[in-house]
Amino acid sequence: MSESSSAEIVIAPVGLEHLRQVLDLGYRVFDTSVKPYTSWSLTAVAEHLDSGDSACWVALDGETVVGFVLGSQTFELRDDWGYLEWIAVDPAYQGRGIAGRLVNACCEALFAGGASRVVTDVESSNNASATLMSRNGFAPAVTVTLFVRSSQPDAEPTRNIPGASKRHLIRSGRLVGDHRPAG
Template identity: 65%
Template sequence: MDTAIAVVPMGLGHLRQVLDLGHQVFDTTTKPYTSWSLTAVAEHLDSPDNACWVALDSDRVVGFVLGSMEFEHRNDWGYLEWIAVAPDMQGHGIARRLVDVCSTALFARGAKHIVTDVEDRNSASAALMTSSGFAPAATVTLLVRANPRNAGEDADPTVPPLPATTRRDLARRGRLAVEHPRH
């Protein structure tokens, strides 16, 4: 464990670095119903029961976890949705500390269970979560049927065609990956 790294509640002053670190490490194409954006962060941070923490090396955000008591329609389940550690700081137990502090906060807020979803090729995340006490509860396979009219076109096979308003609404709520210009 790296004791020089402080784990503190996330505040607005950390937003920029959290957003940048997420863009650096998350591959949201593996779960095409998610997208990493300011909205994705704000959805957790805005929640009155949020459990959002950052790991700091002096002023630098080297890791974060975003959790809240907002999992679909379950008000007794906590949700640990996003966790990341900067590549040069991985392997020092920082993610484990972030999982533990977030889980402790969510249990204290009344969570009977904490949910997290792990893409099955993300072996680091799977090992982190299983060794932190998470156990598989259900397996959901994302099945996609392509529109035959798009055959031969350069369509993204993982994203079914959606009406523009639905796409916008899903993207706004962080449920659909969309291309954002990076600043």
Template identity: 30%
Template sequence: MEIREPKPDEAERIREVVDSSMTTSFRLSPQQIDGITDDQFGDDAVAEKIDDEDALLHVVETGEEIEGTVIAGFVEGRLADEWGEVNWLFVDPEHRGRGIGTELYETATESLRDRGADHVCVTVLEANTEGHQFVERFGLEHDGDRRIDVAGESLVKYVYTDSNIDVDLPTESRADAEDAEDAAADEFPETETTDGHLTATTDDGETVYIARDEEESGTAASFFVTYEDEDQTEQYGFYCANCGSLDVSMNNMDRLECGDCGNSHAERSGESYDDSYI
């Protein structure tokens, strides 16, 4: 296994790794995945990142007996203020289970510190549930949200930092976190952000935590599972994103209906996703 900087003519292979990794592990539609790969990892985008002095790009090259060498993983980072940020990390599903993700993460963070970063944070798309578990293995904790616009899609990334760090996030992260909170207020009425978690308040004044990755479709807007605790172990009920109500009932046929606005559950499209990750 060799970790090195990529070459401009390897953009197509990088894009293949990103596409296969996201298809396997992300709760995103094929159209969303295509938009991200084309926007962030097209030929011109990769070449621009390679020429960017503040960007850090590494690929993992593995030896194969028949095909010679192949790029099996990719990581992208960036210097921002005194921070180093790991923004993307992908491992080809066919090459997982070999410690490639760990090697990429450790190499990227070490390289960012060598370039002058005093602290390192990692961003993970909200739709990548297994990715959150991956970074938490290194002792990182969720420290805020970042909203990004990619190919016309507005997506949320979680920002992870070391638990013992008590300094401001990079300027971009702070600004994007504020934008994410503003956007959340529009998309999730009657909510607020509490310690990085989207929350709502019951009629009795209790705080409940909204799981944005546990969504059910509705005729007017989506429903989201709510929990009594921030670790999301004790379910409270459901939240209606159409009006912000927690007065959502479920009948014996698992049909949801909001008691305030009448929004009701509509069956999902039937698309399924694989949560497996690195």
């Protein structure tokens, strides 16, 4: 556990130099075998960096990324809604208000960019995330339950997907990028 106080943690715009650390921290804290984390990938991070969205921030302890938030100015086809898509804090730094600061930095940027509201999705068993969001001005709106039907109980996925469609599948969360196996 770091001895740094929360006040020493700096919230800064995410940059290319943070990409590797953001990606790795996400892989440590997200369970990429379950929704809504299945689309976590190099592509997911790089698209945010590529778009130049100002709603992406890192929490830094010196040079070390100890938290991040990735937001975008659009949510699906709604370009008047901002989307707080990914947020994570290193377990050694949790419970110190860092995520709250990241949420506020992200939302302020999205509202400043013209969003009329900001949406985020919280998995039903994620109490930390639900508490974080409700303490920071979010209220539950719509619940979506993912219903799953298997082909066979123990079937291993055997599809060999052509490269051309991979990018689309990674974006839609059906395939994991960064050479990682799908969950």
